[in-house]
Amino acid sequence: MEYTLTIIKPHAVRDNKAIAMLSMIAEAGFRIAAMKMIRLSSFRAGEFYAEHAGKPFCEQLVKMMSSGPIIVAILSKDHAVRDLRSLVGNTDPEKADPGTMRKIFGNSIRENAIHASDGVEKALKECSFFFSEMERFSF
Numbered sequence: 002m003e004y005t006l007t008i009i010k011p012h013a014v015r016d017n018k019a020i021a022m023l024s025m026i027a028e029a030g031f032r033i034a035a036m037k038m039i040r041l042s043s044f045r046a047g048e049f050y051a052e053h054a055g056k057p058f059c060e061q062l063v064k065m066m067s068s069g070p071i072i073v074a075i076l077s078k079d080h081a082v083r084d085l086r087s088l089v090g091n092t093d094p095e096k097a098d099p100g101t102m103r104k105i106f107g108n109s110i111r112e113n114a115i116h117a118s119d120g121v122e123k124a125l126k127e128c129s130f131f132f133s134e135m136e137r138f139s140f
């Protein structure tokens with residue numbers, strides 16, 4: 002069993018796409034081990050995306066990620082990290098394969114609807130960034 006972190010981004014929550022997105026995730030065989038709806042401050046959004054600090058898109062990314070509520074969840078499954086990346090698709094919805102979540106729900110490379118951890122170690126860090134031990138379960 003492996004864990005990964007996902008974020009349904011503010012524009013997708015605002016456009017009421019979250020239920021459809023969570024259904025797609027459940028149908029792909031993921032269990033929800035933790036979940037909450039929160040709003041990030043721009044400081045916390047900057048911390049989460051620290052690896053992108055200094056990149057040309059970083060300021061707008063932080064602004065977008067702190068612009069409204071997000072739904073953040075820990076998902077479990079065998080090969081959860083790899084399988085969620087594959088379900089989510091290319092960062093750029095225009096380049097994403099048909100049937101992937103970013104193709105279906107994304108608006109642009111910035112407003113790409115959903116985040117998925119990009120490695121097993123990274124997933125552990127990202128899960129701890131959002132959730133305490135009391136908030137996560139061993140599903």
Ligand code: CMP
Pocket residue numbers: 058062092110111112113115116117
């Ligand atoms: P995510 O998987 O959450 O990881 C970093 C985010 O930065 C990415 O999804 C996009 O929302 C955003 N991003 C990555 N590359 C670009 C880009 N070239 N222009 C604008 N936003 C980007």
